Amino acid sequence: MILHELIDYPTLRLIWWALLGVLLIGFAVTDGFDLGVGALLPFVGRTDGERRVAINAIGATWEGNQVWLILGGGAIFAAWPPLYAVSFSGFYLAMFVVLAALILRPVGFKYRGKRDDPRWRGAWDWALFAGGFVPALIFGVAVGNVLQGVPFYLTPEYGIRYEGSFFGLLNPFALLCGLLSLSMLVMHGGAWLSLKASGVVAGRGRRYGSAAALLALCLFALCGVLVAGGGIGGYRITSPIDMAGPSAPLLKSVTREGASWLANYATYPWMIAAPVAGFVGLVGALLGLRAGREVSTLLFSKLANFGIIATAGVSMFPFLLPSSLDPRSSLTVWDSSSSHLTLFIMLVATVIFLPIVLAYTAWVYRVLWGKVSEDSLAKSADSY
Numbered sequence: 001m002i003l004h005e006l007i008d009y010p011t012l013r014l015i016w017w018a019l020l021g022v023l024l025i026g027f028a029v030t031d032g033f034d035l036g037v038g039a040l041l042p043f044v045g046r047t048d049g050e051r052r053v054a055i056n057a058i059g060a061t062w063e064g065n066q067v068w069l070i071l072g073g074g075a076i077f078a079a080w081p082p083l084y085a086v087s088f089s090g091f092y093l094a095m096f097v098v099l100a101a102l103i104l105r106p107v108g109f110k111y112r113g114k115r116d117d118p119r120w121r122g123a124w125d126w127a128l129f130a131g132g133f134v135p136a137l138i139f140g141v142a143v144g145n146v147l148q149g150v151p152f153y154l155t156p157e158y159g160i161r162y163e164g165s166f167f168g169l170l171n172p173f174a175l176l177c178g179l180l181s182l183s184m185l186v187m188h189g190g191a192w193l194s195l196k197a198s199g200v201v202a203g204r205g206r207r208y209g210s211a212a213a214l215l216a217l218c219l220f221a222l223c224g225v226l227v228a229g230g231g232i233g234g235y236r237i238t239s240p241i242d243m244a245g246p247s248a249p250l251l252k253s254v255t256r257e258g259a260s261w262l263a264n265y266a267t268y269p270w271m272i273a274a275p276v277a278g279f280v281g282l283v284g285a286l287l288g289l290r291a292g293r294e295v296s297t298l299l300f301s302k303l304a305n306f307g308i309i310a311t312a313g314v315s316m317f318p319f320l321l322p323s324s325l326d327p328r329s330s331l332t333v334w335d336s337s338s339s340h341l342t343l344f345i346m347l348v349a350t351v352i353f354l355p356i357v358l359a360y361t362a363w364v365y366r367v368l369w370g371k372v373s374e375d376s377l378a379k380s381a382d383s384y
Contacts, residue, residue, distance in 0.1 A: 010243035010334070012343040016079040017320075017333045019350065021313045023075055027068035028185070028305040030361075033298075034062040036189020036212075037205075038105065038132020039182065041125055044193060044204040048118070049374045051125055052384065054205075056377060057196040059109060059384045060368045064361060066102070078346055082247065082336040083320050086152050090162040091142060094169055098135045105131030109384055132189075133182070140181025143312055144174030147261070148232055149324030154250055163325060173223075173232055180219040184308060186212035187285055191301040195294040198373040206289045213286035213304075220278055220308060227315070230258025234315075235322045241334055249335045254327035261315040271314040278307025 007015075037044075037058050045051030077084045088095065104127040112124035148171070151164040190209015194202050226232050239253035265272050281304025288297030316322070318333040337343060 005340075007344060007347070008244065009340045009343075012340060012347065013243070013333050013337050015347060016075070016337065016343055017313075017317070019347075020072065020075050020079065021310065023068055023072040025306050025309050027066070027072055028309055029188075029302040030068055031062065031065035032136075032185045032305055033188040033192035033301075034058045034065055034105075035132040035136045036185040036187065036209075037193060038128050038189070039136060039186050040189050040193070040205065040208055041129050041132070043208055044197075044201050045125075048121060049377075050199075050201050051121075052377055053197050053199070053201045053372050053374060054193060055109070055112070055128065055384050056372045057193055057201075061364060062105070062109070064364060067357070075346075079338055079343060080320060080331070080336050081338060082249065082331050086150070086160055086162070086321055086331065089160065090150060090152055090164060091169070093166040094138055094142065098138050101131050101134035103131075104128070113384055132185075136182045136185040137178045140178035141169055141174045143181070144177030145169050145171070146321060147177070147227070147312065147316065148173060149235065149256070149322040149327075149330075151325050152321075152323055152329065153326035154323075154329040156250070158248075158250070173226065176219060176223060176226075180216060180223060180308070183212045183216040183219060184305060187216055187282075187289075188301045188305060190289060191285055191298045194289060194292070195298050196372060198371045202371075206292060210286055210289035213282055213289060213301075216304070216308075217279070217282040217286065220275075220282065224275065227261050228259055232261070233258050234260025234262070235319055235327055235330060236260045236263065237318075237332070241318075243334045245335065247335055247337055249329055249331055252328065252332075252335060254322075254330050256324075256327050264314055264317055268314075274307055274310035274314050276307070277303055278311055281305070281307050 037054055041051060041054055045054045076087070108124045108128040108131060112121050112128070115121070150162075151168070152160060152162040154160060187209050190205040190207075190212060193205025194209065196202075197205060227234070233256050235254055235256055237252055238255050239251075241252070245251070281300050281302070284300030285297055285304055288294075288300055319330055320333060320336055321331040323329040323331075338346075
């Protein structure tokens with residue numbers, strides 16, 4: 001037996017679908033609070049010292065946290081090449097905006113303290129705000145568009161034709177999902193400031209974070225109502241599914257039906273755990289922020305991130321990227337992956353290196369544990 005045949009092709013495809021979710025959720029629960037703190041910066045810090053407390057609450061870990069986004073992009077490129085080709089080309093301008101905002105963040109961290117000038121530092125503070133606000137919003141907008149279907153189709157030769165536009169992405173449901181993403185990550189940032197910051201910065205983080213948690217709770221419920229009511233049409237495969245078949249999306253038949261995204265919950269009842277986790281996490285984070293609890297609040301916030309993102313993933317399964325122009329061109333777990341051998345080699349590498357990444361991340365957080373205050377920053381020569 002050839003080594004890679006120890007795990008069959010459908011199982012490897014399923015594993016990599018789950019691993020992609022793990023990487024994206026990993027980004028949300030780690031770098032998500034960095035984005036949230038950035039979006040909160042003008043509101044939780046009213047003096048230079050207070051803003052420095054907020055910045056340094058994430059300053060030691062943000063670089064490592066954003067590695068999860070890079071890993072997610074790499075996983076899409078290597079495990080799901082058609083998904084990478086369609087999404088990165090179709091969403092090119094939106095991704096450019098996100099990239100520009102993310103570039104502002106390291107520049108803001110490094111250059112803010114170069115001059116002791118209020119106008120200079122204020123300009124970089126707004127850059128840090130943009131670096132948190134813009135990606136948090138656009139990531140949700142992207143998910144909202146994916147749930148509705150993306151305007152692309154595949155030619156008989158499997159050429160990609162995308163007929164959307166940047167402003168077409170900014171439709172009402174997508175913006176609703178964008179606001180959900182933004183409020184979720186602002187809540188996460190508030191929970192992190194409650195744990196990591198001190199004094200008035202932590203207090204304001206709790207106040208704004210609890211407001212964001214309440215908003216996220218309402219928006220998550222509203223999105224669910226729209227999906228359940230058929231206002232956002234789902235997709236369903238109507239032809240027999242060959243889970244070990246070739247990566248050739250045009251071989252299947254797909255229909256678009258209202259409320260199809262709920263079908264998986266009847267077929268696989270355990271999937272209801274995802275939205276339940278989302279609601280439980282949001283309620284727990286809201287109550288924790290209002291009560292001033294720290295560790296449990298952050299854990300509930302992480303649970304909310306997990307539940308909300310997982311809800312989108314399990315609702316769409318096995319779809320990865322539905323096509324609104326030609327549903328048959330939709331990309332799914334079973335017809336858009338790399339080869340059996342490629343997925344196996346990637347899995348071996350992941351089994352070896354992912355635990356190392358997790359162990360190093362845990363060690364970094366352990367070493368850098370503790371609250372940030374204006375007094376502690378005054379004693380540190382390495383702070384931002």
